[in-house]
Amino acid sequence: MMPEAYNPPAPGWREWLLTERPASRRQARLGRAYASWTRFASNRLALVGLAILVLLLLVAVFAGLIAPDSPVVGGDLRTARLLPPSAAHVFGTDDQGRDIFSRIVFGSRLTLMIVFLVAIIAAPVGLLMGTVAGYAGGWVDATLMRITDIFLSFPKLVLALAFVAALGPGIENAVLAIAITSWPPYARIARAETLAIRNSDFIAAVQLMGASPVRIVLRHVVPLCLSSLIIRVTLDMAGIILTAAGLGFLGLGAQPPSPEWGAMIADGRRFVLDQWWVAAAPGAAIFIVSLAFNLLGDGLRDALDTRG
Amino acid sequence: MTNMKSDTAPLLEVRDLRVSYPTRDGRTEVVRGVNFTLGRERLGIVGESGSGKSQTGRAIIGLTPPTGRITAERLAYKGTDLLTASPRQRRQIRGGGIGMVLQDPRFSLNPLMTIGQQIVEALRSHVRVSGSDARRRALEMLERVRINDPERVFGLYPHEVSGGMGQRAMIAMMLIAGPDLLIADEPTSALDVVVQIEVLAILDQLVAERGMGLIFISHDLRLVSSFCDRVLVMYAGRVVEEIEASRLSEAKHPYTRGLLDCVPRLHNDRHPLPTLQRQAEWAV
Amino acid sequence: MSDLHGKSGTGAPVLIADALGVDFGPFRAVDGVSFEVRPGESLGLVGESGSGKSTILRAIAGLAPISSGAVRFEGKPLGKRREKAFYRHVQMVFQDPYGSLHPRQTVDQILSEPLAIHRIADGERRIRQALDEVGLGSGFRFRYPHQLSGGQRQRVAIARALITEPELLLLDEPTSALDASVQAEILNLLEEIRQHRRLSSILVSHDLAVITHLCERLIVMQSGREVETLTSRQLVAGEVTKPYTRELMAASEGFRRKEPVPA
Numbered sequence: 001m002m003p004e005a006y007n008p009p010a011p012g013w014r015e016w017l018l019t020e021r022p023a024s025r026r027q028a029r030l031g032r033a034y035a036s037w038t039r040f041a042s043n044r045l046a047l048v049g050l051a052i053l054v055l056l057l058l059v060a061v062f063a064g065l066i067a068p069d070s071p072v073v074g075g076d077l078r079t080a081r082l083l084p085p086s087a088a089h090v091f092g093t094d095d096q097g098r099d100i101f102s103r104i105v106f107g108s109r110l111t112l113m114i115v116f117l118v119a120i121i122a123a124p125v126g127l128l129m130g131t132v133a134g135y136a137g138g139w140v141d142a143t144l145m146r147i148t149d150i151f152l153s154f155p156k157l158v159l160a161l162a163f164v165a166a167l168g169p170g171i172e173n174a175v176l177a178i179a180i181t182s183w184p185p186y187a188r189i190a191r192a193e194t195l196a197i198r199n200s201d202f203i204a205a206v207q208l209m210g211a212s213p214v215r216i217v218l219r220h221v222v223p224l225c226l227s228s229l230i231i232r233v234t235l236d237m238a239g240i241i242l243t244a245a246g247l248g249f250l251g252l253g254a255q256p257p258s259p260e261w262g263a264m265i266a267d268g269r270r271f272v273l274d275q276w277w278v279a280a281a282p283g284a285a286i287f288i289v290s291l292a293f294n295l296l297g298d299g300l301r302d303a304l305d306t307r308g
Numbered sequence: 309m310t311n312m313k314s315d316t317a318p319l320l321e322v323r324d325l326r327v328s329y330p331t332r333d334g335r336t337e338v339v340r341g342v343n344f345t346l347g348r349e350r351l352g353i354v355g356e357s358g359s360g361k362s363q364t365g366r367a368i369i370g371l372t373p374p375t376g377r378i379t380a381e382r383l384a385y386k387g388t389d390l391l392t393a394s395p396r397q398r399r400q401i402r403g404g405g406i407g408m409v410l411q412d413p414r415f416s417l418n419p420l421m422t423i424g425q426q427i428v429e430a431l432r433s434h435v436r437v438s439g440s441d442a443r444r445r446a447l448e449m450l451e452r453v454r455i456n457d458p459e460r461v462f463g464l465y466p467h468e469v470s471g472g473m474g475q476r477a478m479i480a481m482m483l484i485a486g487p488d489l490l491i492a493d494e495p496t497s498a499l500d501v502v503v504q505i506e507v508l509a510i511l512d513q514l515v516a517e518r519g520m521g522l523i524f525i526s527h528d529l530r531l532v533s534s535f536c537d538r539v540l541v542m543y544a545g546r547v548v549e550e551i552e553a554s555r556l557s558e559a560k561h562p563y564t565r566g567l568l569d570c571v572p573r574l575h576n577d578r579h580p581l582p583t584l585q586r587q588a589e590w591a592v
Numbered sequence: 593m594s595d596l597h598g599k600s601g602t603g604a605p606v607l608i609a610d611a612l613g614v615d616f617g618p619f620r621a622v623d624g625v626s627f628e629v630r631p632g633e634s635l636g637l638v639g640e641s642g643s644g645k646s647t648i649l650r651a652i653a654g655l656a657p658i659s660s661g662a663v664r665f666e667g668k669p670l671g672k673r674r675e676k677a678f679y680r681h682v683q684m685v686f687q688d689p690y691g692s693l694h695p696r697q698t699v700d701q702i703l704s705e706p707l708a709i710h711r712i713a714d715g716e717r718r719i720r721q722a723l724d725e726v727g728l729g730s731g732f733r734f735r736y737p738h739q740l741s742g743g744q745r746q747r748v749a750i751a752r753a754l755i756t757e758p759e760l761l762l763l764d765e766p767t768s769a770l771d772a773s774v775q776a777e778i779l780n781l782l783e784e785i786r787q788h789r790r791l792s793s794i795l796v797s798h799d800l801a802v803i804t805h806l807c808e809r810l811i812v813m814q815s816g817r818e819v820e821t822l823t824s825r826q827l828v829a830g831e832v833t834k835p836y837t838r839e840l841m842a843a844s845e846g847f848r849r850k851e852p853v854p855a
Contacts, residue, residue: 020739021731028698028734201692204655205752209706210679219705223696356771357742471641500640501798501843508847527771534847570776572805574828574844580780581805584773 039303046299052292060108067102071259074098082275091281094267096257100281103259107282110260111289114175114244115237121179123233126186131221133187134194135213145191151184157246164252171260174253178243182236189232193225227304235297238290245286261286317387319489319521320346320368324381327363327372335377338363340545346489350515350522352532352553354567355542364542365491365525369408370398385489404434407482409511411494413474417466423477424450424462427484434485449480453510472503476510483514489521497526508535529556529567541567544591563590603631604667606760606792607652611661614644614651614816621647623816624661629760632790636803636810636824638840644816645796649762652794653684665760680710683753687765689745693737699723699748700733706756722751725788726781743774747781754785761793767802779805800844804828812837 018035022028040046059066074080080097083089091100133144151159163177197203198221206216245262247253254260256267261282268279327339339360344351355361367378370390383390385401393401410416418426427446431437437445443462450458453476466474475495482490492511496504512535515522526532533539533553541549541564549561559565566584605628614622622644629635637645650656652663654674663670665682686692693702703722707715723730726747737745746766753761766782767775783806785791797803803810804824812819812834820834832838 020735022698022734025698025700025734028700028736032736201686201688202694204653205684205686205692205749206694206705207655208653208679208682208684209709209756210674210676211705211709215709220694224694356773502640502839505843505847512847512849529772530846534849567772570773572776572779572799572801574801574804574841577801577805577828579805580783581776583776583780 036303040299043299043302045295046302049292049295049297049299052288053296056108056112056289056292059105060112063105063109067099067105069099069102071098071103071106072257082271082278084275085277092275092277094264094278095271098257100264100278103264104261104281104285107259107261107264107285110171110254110258111241111244114171114178115240117175118179118182118240119233119237121176122183123186123229125179126183127190127222127225127229129183130187130190130192131194131217131225134191135198135217135221137198141191144187148184148187151181152188154181156181157243160243160247161250161252164247169252169255171254171258174244174247177247178240181243182240185236186229186232189228190225193228194221197221197224227300231297231300231304234293234300237293237297241286241290241293317384318345318347319386320344320523321382321384322346322364322368322380323383324379325364325367325383326379327360327367328377328379329375338545339367342540342542342545342547344540344547344550346521346523348488348519348521349538350524350536352536352539353523353525353542354527354529354532354539356527356567358544359542360545361525361527361542362493365408365493365523368523369402369406369491371408400434403430403482403487404485405487406489406491407485407487409475409478409482409490409492409495412498413471413478414466414498416478417474417481419466422463422465423469423481427462427477427481430481431484446480446484449484450477452483452514453477453480454506455480470503471499472507475499475507479507479511479514483518486518487520489523490515491523491525493525494527495524496531497528529564530571546591548590561590562587605630606633606666607794608664609648609652609661610664612648612651612658612663613660614647614656615659616656621656621816622651625811625813625816625818626661627811627818627821629792629794631759631792632786633809634786634793634795634807636807637794637796637813638798638800638803638810639813639819640798642815643813645813646764647816649684649764649794649796653682653762654678676710680756681758682760682762683756683758684762684764685746685749685753685766688769689742689749690737690769692749693745695737698734698736699728699740702748702752703755706752710756712756718755722755725754725785726751727777741774742770743777746770746774746778750778750781750785754789757789759792761791763793763795765797766795768797768799775802782806800827800840812840 016027017031019031022031074097075093077097080093082095083093085092089099089101091104094100094103129144129148133141159181160174160177163180164173167173167176203216203220206220244253244260245265248260248262249266251266254263256263264282265279268275268282272279322342322344325339325342326337328335328337342360342364353361353364363372366372368383368390372378378391380391385405388397388401390398390401417423421429424443424446427449428442431442431445447458447462450461455461455473455476461469461473461477469477495511496507499507524532524536533556536553539551539553539556540547541551541561543563549559549564551559551564556568559568563584566582569582570584572581607629609625609627611624611626612622613620613624625644625648627635637648639645647656651658652670654670657672658670665678670678700719703719704715707718712718719733720730723733728744728747728751732740732744740748763782767778770778779802786793795803795806804827807824809821809823810827811821814836819836820832822832826832827837827841832841
């Protein structure tokens with residue numbers, strides 16, 4: 001029989017995560033993530049923001065189960081039009097006799113889609129432009145940054161309007177237009193961060209290993225620019241939602257009858273004095289989600305500080 | 309020692325000085341009960357990074373950041389308790405009574421004011437003098453720190469002078485209001501060796517001429533002992549040894565001996581160098 | 593040029609600098625400095641800030657331009673673009689251990705990078721060996737730099753430089769940011785590694801005692817120029833010819849009061 005090995009008391013998972021001596025890559029990475037999470041969680045408002053966004057995600061996923069009615073097909077135009085909030089219709093009905101609550105629930109899908117698409121188009125483009133320009137310097141920097149300046153010098157909404165006008169109205173084109181107009185600030189941030197670190201010794205050390213510029217930018221520069229970019233994108237989400245809503249409001253974004261929140265406000269505008277709930281409900285939804293993104297961004301700023 | 313019969317209180321009394329900062333697991337003390345009394349003498353405080361030597365100096369002059377908490381049984385300058393003094397009293401003492409020279413003049417001089425303006429400013433915040441008088445005294449002071457053409461340096465901005473020149477200007481600024489005590493925190497560590505010696509000579513002369521008290525904080529035990537009368541060796545927030553500078557070779561504490569021993573020397577060098585074996589009980 | 597009375601160093605020089613000049617715009621940082629480093633030899637560059645000593649290292653490493661003259665490594669002249677193999681044979685340790693390690697990478701990632709770049713197999717063994725060699729052990733392998741002390745960071749930087757098994761190590765004030773007791777440990781480590789690996793090195797420092805401790809020969813520099821080249825033994829014996837070298841020596845002895853002043 002084997003001699004009984006000494007078993008140290010199993011340390012709690014918290015100790016395991018916070019140890020100064022991680023035993024594997026996974027433990028080191030998880031430990032750092034946990035440390036970030038504790039910093040994030042110490043900010044109550046950030047947790048509120050996160051909770052709202054998780055709720056939004058759940059609503060979007062289970063929209064079919066949550067919404068009592070169809071978001072598109074209305075009720076009887078004679079009896080179900082512009083009804084005030086009641087037990088049957090929590091947020092009332094609109095001029096087509098559609099349940100506003102159901103429309104908002106389904107609209108969350110559109111909002112999330114816009115946010116998600118813009119983030120995955122604009123952020124990487126900006127990140128790449130900025131880090132390449134900052135690291136390469138010289139004419140590459142000059143060229144990329146002049147392009148950025150040109151995009152920056154147009155008012156965002158006007159530029160987006162021009163794109164949508166050229167491409168035709170519709171939610172996909174609206175997303176594309178917003179993405180195209182929102183990457184330049186990210187490029188600026190990434191470039192500034194890159195300039196701050198390109199002359200540091202740890203970059204010189206990888207240069208001295210014979211690493212190619214592509215490798216240095218992708219593996220050593222980008223990870224350091226990422227956290228400030230994530231924070232900025234999160235804080236910008238509110239603006240993106242508002243721009244999308246603005247395009248929807250102007251009739252250039254989502255087309256009827258799709259339940260996009262901005263377009264819903266545009267519809268409700270005609271009755272805003274007598275049937276206020278038609279515009280107020282989607283307005284409140286936009287407000288709450290924008291606020292949640294801002295709170296989350298603030299929390300991330302605390303959590304993702306550049307130290308370690 | 310109980311009798312303090314002479315009515316001239318010592319320049320500085322420090323009893324059970326403690327400085328602590330908040331961390332994730334409660335407050336951590338970085339200075340843990342430091343005691344000393346200073347007359348008109350040159351006192352060295354030596355230790356490695358994290359020993360609490362700079363925190364001690366900063367606590368005395370009131371440069372501890374707001375998150376830090378200072379407690380002491382007694383912390384008095386010429387009998388005035390520094391912890392209970394009014395902000396006005398403290399301002400008076402700071403600069404007028406106690407001056408401080410920091411490590412790097414590039415960070416401790418105001419980049420937007422000329423050197424002359426800063427010296428004049430330092431003088432006029434403690435002494436009522438006319439503008440032309442202040443200027444004359446500032447120029448005099450620059451001459452005292454062996455700046456050859458004080459008129460030119462008076463009009464220069466900090467970034468326009470070398471490190472050695474900047475540190476001399478800093479010393480001029482700190483001494484112009486005639487303080488009785490100067491705290492110098494690594495005043496020459498950012499300077500080249502040759503310049504270092506020049507600046508030390510200036511500091512030494514001024515302190516001696518004016519009969520000031522000096523607290524010289526440094527990581528360099530040899531330098532401090534060649535400059536001071538008495539040395540406090542700090543480790544982990546405590547004073548582990550107090551010794552006459554001239555009798556440093558008789559130091560008893562293993563930490564002091566280790567610090568003296570581990571530096572490479574030009575003459576009779578050792579291979580490998582003796583290293584410091586830190587003992588847990590030193591920090592107790 | 594330089595005399596070669598040093599005890600080590602037989603065979604063809606590893607590195608030859610011939611009238612090396614480095615310009616930054618109109619400013620001449622290094623002005624026609626020549627020297628050579630023999631296999632297994634350690635050469636010291638000593639001088640004050642702005643003397644061009646660190647710039648020489650950076651020029652050899654390709655981090656600063658070679659404006660005039662030539663530098664040859666193992667017989668081949670070094671141009672603006674270096675082959676990948678060059679970086680396997682020449683490595684550098686920087687002054688500030690807080691700035692030379694990527695803040696978001698674990699020790700493991702930092703040490704894996706050169707192995708990945710040079711496609712070196714048996715990385716696992718090499719990383720373990722490198723950590724052992726610098727006295728850290730595998731307990732440090734998955735830590736982030738902010739979990740390490742200054743001395744431990746410098747050990748990681750040394751391990752990173754050694755992991756490709758270079759022939760020439762460039763040491764840029766490797767101990768001047770460290771406490772005295774930690775400096776002693778790092779100097780001992782560097783000496784051990786040198787003896788063990790028969791590594792050639794160039795050490796830059798402002799501290800004469802550190803230079804004579806580690807190097808056989810040294811060049812005294814001032815304002816980008818070579819003041820004199822001598823062996824450490826000559827320096828210690830006081831056989832120096834230039835007043836500037838004497839001044840440096842006097843200053844490194846520490847402060848001396850001209851006449852005793854009463855306190």
